[in-house]
Amino acid sequence: MPNTMTIVCIGAGNVATHLAQALYRAGYTILQIISRTEASAEALARTVNARWTNDPQKTEAADIYLYAVSDSALEEVIRKNPQTNGLHVHTAGSMSLLLFEGVKQRGGVLYPLQTFSKEKPVDFKQVPLFIEASTADDANILKQLGSDISNSVLDATSAQRRQLHLAAVFACNFTNHLFAIANDLLKESGLPFDVLHPLIRETVEKIATLSPREAQTGPAIRKDANVMEKHLLKLSDHPQWQEIYRLLSESIMKK
Amino acid sequence: MPNTMTIVCIGAGNVATHLAQALYRAGYTILQIISRTEASAEALARTVNARWTNDPQKTEAADIYLYAVSDSALEEVIRKNPQTNGLHVHTAGSMSLLLFEGVKQRGGVLYPLQTFSKEKPVDFKQVPLFIEASTADDANILKQLGSDISNSVLDATSAQRRQLHLAAVFACNFTNHLFAIANDLLKESGLPFDVLHPLIRETVEKIATLSPREAQTGPAIRKDANVMEKHLLKLSDHPQWQEIYRLLSESIMKK
Known part of the structure; x- marks a missing residue:
C-alpha cells in the first residue's frame, strides 16, 4: 500500500x-x-x-x-x-x-x-x-x-531519551575523539592509522560478548604505574591529551 | 614443513x-x-x-x-x-x-x-x-x-612501538572505559546497553572511510552549549564523569 x-x-x-x-x-x-x-x-x-x-x-x-x-x-x-x-x-x-x-x-x-x-x-x-x-x-x-x-x-520517555543521548555522547562522540587523538599520535611517529583498525574492531566486538567492565584491559586496570608514567611523560607536549590520559586512567582504576 | x-x-x-x-x-x-x-x-x-x-x-x-x-x-x-x-x-x-x-x-x-x-x-x-x-x-x-x-x-623501532602502545591506550582502553560509563548511564534509566550497539558499530565503520576528524559529530563539534550544559548538569552525581565530559568536549571544540 x-x-x-x-x-x-x-x-x-x-x-x-x-x-x-x-x-x-x-x-x-x-x-x-x-x-x-x-x-x-x-x-x-x-x-x-x-x-x-x-x-x-x-x-x-x-x-x-x-x-x-x-x-x-x-x-x-x-x-x-x-x-x-x-x-x-x-x-x-x-x-x-x-x-x-x-x-x-x-x-x-x-x-x-x-x-x-x-x-x-x-x-x-x-x-x-x-x-x-x-x-x-x-x-x-x-x-x-x-x-x-x-x-x-x-x-x-523524554527522561530516558536524554539519558540515551548522554550515553551516546560517551559511546560515540567521545570515542571518535579518542580515535582522532590516536590518529594524531601515530602521525607524529610516521605510522598509518590503519594499523589500529584490528584493535578498534576487536574493542567493539568484545563488548558483544563481555560487559565493558569485563573487557577492560591496559595499564590502568593493571595499575601499571610504570607504563602510565612513561605515557604521561610522552604526552608532555600535549597538556590537554595528558590531562585526558590522567583522568580516564584514574576513572578506570577507581572501578 | x-x-x-x-x-x-x-x-x-x-x-x-x-x-x-x-x-x-x-x-x-x-x-x-x-x-x-x-x-x-x-x-x-x-x-x-x-x-x-x-x-x-x-x-x-x-x-x-x-x-x-x-x-x-x-x-x-x-x-x-x-x-x-x-x-x-x-x-x-x-x-x-x-x-x-x-x-x-x-x-x-x-x-x-x-x-x-x-x-x-x-x-x-x-x-x-x-x-x-x-x-x-x-x-x-x-x-x-x-x-x-x-x-x-x-x-x-622501540620509539615507534611506544607510540603505538600510547595510541592503543586511547583507541582501545579509554574507548572501552567510555563504553563502561555509557553502560552505567543506561542502567540508571533502566535501558539495556545493546541499544547502543548499532551506534558503536557505525562509529567504528565510519573511520574506515572518513578520518576521525571528519567523522566527528555531537554537541561539542556543533558547539551546542545548550546540550552540553544539560549533560553536565545530569552528571552532577558523578563528578568524575562530569570532568571527563568537560575535558573531552573542550578538546573536541579546540580542533
Whole structure:
C-alpha cells in the first residue's frame, strides 16, 4: 500500500539528510525542505524530489513536520513555522516533548540513535528509533512511520531519551575523539592509522560478548604505574591529551 | 614443513595465553609455561601441551623465551631466568629492546597490537605484530615466527612501538572505559546497553572511510552549549564523569 502521508522537513544537516532520504526511499512524499542554509536545502531537496525554501513563512501544509535542527535553534524554528495543523515531530535526544505545548496542537519525538555524516551512507534499517508522543494515536503514527524505515522502533520517555543521548555522547562522540587523538599520535611517529583498525574492531566486538567492565584491559586496570608514567611523560607536549590520559586512567582504576 | 623451534613462555596472563595458543596451533612446541600464579600456569600449560612451573630457576633450555608479563615485572623476570642461550623476546609495547643488553646475548621484541581477554577468542591472523631485534638474523627469526601466526608482521623501532602502545591506550582502553560509563548511564534509566550497539558499530565503520576528524559529530563539534550544559548538569552525581565530559568536549571544540 503506497504511503500517502506528506512530510515537510525543517533542517538540512546530517540528521535531516539521512532521515528525509530514508523516508523518501520508503515511499513517503517529502513536500519541502526548509533551511536557512540555501545550498544545503537545495542539495537535500534534489535528492528527495522536494521543493525547498529558506523562508519559514512559506512552509507548506503537510501531515508531518519533521524538525532536525540543532537543539539551540529548535524552539525558535518551531515557533517560526506558521503551520499549526498536522503532527510536529522533533528528532533531538535532549529536548523534551513539552516543547510543542501551547505552540502546536500535536507534538511528537522521533530520535534516531545514530551518528550521521552526510558523506557516509547508513543502513537506516539498523538505526534504533525512540518514539514519544502526547497521544496514543500520534504514537501509533510515529511507530508506523518508524517501522517503515527501521527494524528497531522503541518507546522512550523524554527522561530516558536524554539519558540515551548522554550515553551516546560517551559511546560515540567521545570515542571518535579518542580515535582522532590516536590518529594524531601515530602521525607524529610516521605510522598509518590503519594499523589500529584490528584493535578498534576487536574493542567493539568484545563488548558483544563481555560487559565493558569485563573487557577492560591496559595499564590502568593493571595499575601499571610504570607504563602510565612513561605515557604521561610522552604526552608532555600535549597538556590537554595528558590531562585526558590522567583522568580516564584514574576513572578506570577507581572501578 | 613442521616447525622445530621450541618455546618457553614466561607469563600466563591474557597476552601469554593468546600468543602461546596461537604458536601451538601453528605447530610450535611450547615446552613450558612459567608463572608465579600456579593456577594460571597450569591452566595455560594444559591447553598447549606444555609443562609448567612457578619457579624461574627451573626454566628449561629452549630456542625462544617469550616474556608476556606486566611491564613492572619484566626486568626482574628476565634477570631471574637462568638461561642465557636462545633468543629472548618480550611482548611489551612500552619497553625498550635495550632491556636485554648485558643480561642476555640475543634479544628481540614481538608486540601484538591487540586487546586480549582470556574469555574471548581472537583471530590471531588479524593481529598486527611489530618486530624488533638486535641483529638481522634474529629479526628474520621473529618475522618467520610472526608470519606463522599472523598476516600482518611489521617492523617498529622501540620509539615507534611506544607510540603505538600510547595510541592503543586511547583507541582501545579509554574507548572501552567510555563504553563502561555509557553502560552505567543506561542502567540508571533502566535501558539495556545493546541499544547502543548499532551506534558503536557505525562509529567504528565510519573511520574506515572518513578520518576521525571528519567523522566527528555531537554537541561539542556543533558547539551546542545548550546540550552540553544539560549533560553536565545530569552528571552532577558523578563528578568524575562530569570532568571527563568537560575535558573531552573542550578538546573536541579546540580542533
